[in-house]
């Protein structure tokens with residue numbers, strides 16, 4: 001079954017309280033952060049803490065990622081080596097700007113897997129795109145390695161690199177968000193939308209979540225457990241939609257057995273794209289336990 005990545009909750013890897021409690025809130029994914037939420041002084045101690053957490057805490061069904069430091073920093077390679085040895089299987093690479101950035105990580109992972117006796121390709125990559133250059137290269141980043149299971153958008157750094165302020169309407173983000181969705185769709189991987197930093201602005205957050213769904217993202221990076229419910233509500237089909245999708249699939253199966261490829265159901269045409277959409281709804285609904 002396809003993994004749901006509706007919510008990816010950032011948790012600073014220097015905060016034991018948050019690290020222990022993160023899965024209680026039931027995000028689909030947890031991203032332990034070693035990059036921007038961690039000061040230079042704490043880089044080594046946060047990595048050590050995360051190793052302990054990976055070895056000792058049961059995070060249940062949550063998919064675990066670590067946002068390592070970029071490989072061009074003094075910390076990146078050490079982060080990847082130490083954490084994979086401790087059991088990490090998903091690396092989020094910040095500041096992914098070119099296919100070469102992903103290829104460099106891919107090669108490092110191949111070496112580490114060999115050293116640890118792991119199967120080649122065990123560790124997956126999520127390419128975090130957060131600069132103008134990264135957005136321009138999104139298609140190449142998305143297909144740079146078979147390890148890439150998704151690409152994400154980081155609007156805080158992106159607006160900085162294009163010299164814009166982040167606005168409530170998000171006009172400055174529109175092209176980049178769409179380009180990332182298209183690149184992910186063409187590669188057959190997930191696109192994950194940006195964080196929304198104002199944890200007290202519920203209305204603004206809801207609008208941004210709605211537009212993320214409308215644009216085609218699979219989910220959203222978030223920074224606070226209070227943001228989980230809004231995202232899950234938007235990205236989970238209702239029971240009614242799921243039942244309707246099942247009827248569509250059943251109807252087309254019956255039609256196909258009679259040699260028909262297109263039919264009418266409740267006065268609406270059902271053809272291949274409608275069926276594909278219905279299958280996606282059923283898949284999401286099953287993953288979320290609705291069906």
Ligand SMILES: CC(C)(COP(=O)(O)OP(=O)(O)OC[C@H]1O[C@@H](n2cnc3c(N)ncnc32)[C@H](O)[C@@H]1OP(=O)(O)O)[C@@H](O)C(=O)NCCC(=O)NCCSC(=O)C[C@@](O)(CC(=O)O)C(=O)O
Pocket residue numbers: 009010011012017018019021022033036037094128130152153154155156157158194195199221223224225
């Ligand atoms: C914002 C705040 C400080 C507020 O803290 P506060 O303590 O005031 O919040 P409260 O409301 O008081 O918390 C109530 C209870 O929830 C617990 N609780 C809160 N947050 C929790 C959490 N995340 N995980 C588990 N537990 C949590 C808390 O421990 C407390 O538990 P308890 O004491 O037991 O009651 C906090 O949330 C936080 O640190 N967030 C993560 C920040 C972070 O990681 N930033 C980096 C990633 S973005 C970035 O880098 C930009 C990017 O790179 C992105 C890209 O590229 O994608 C780009 O460029 O765009």
Ligand SMILES: [Mg+2]
Pocket residue numbers: 036094130154156157
């Ligand atoms: Mg960033």
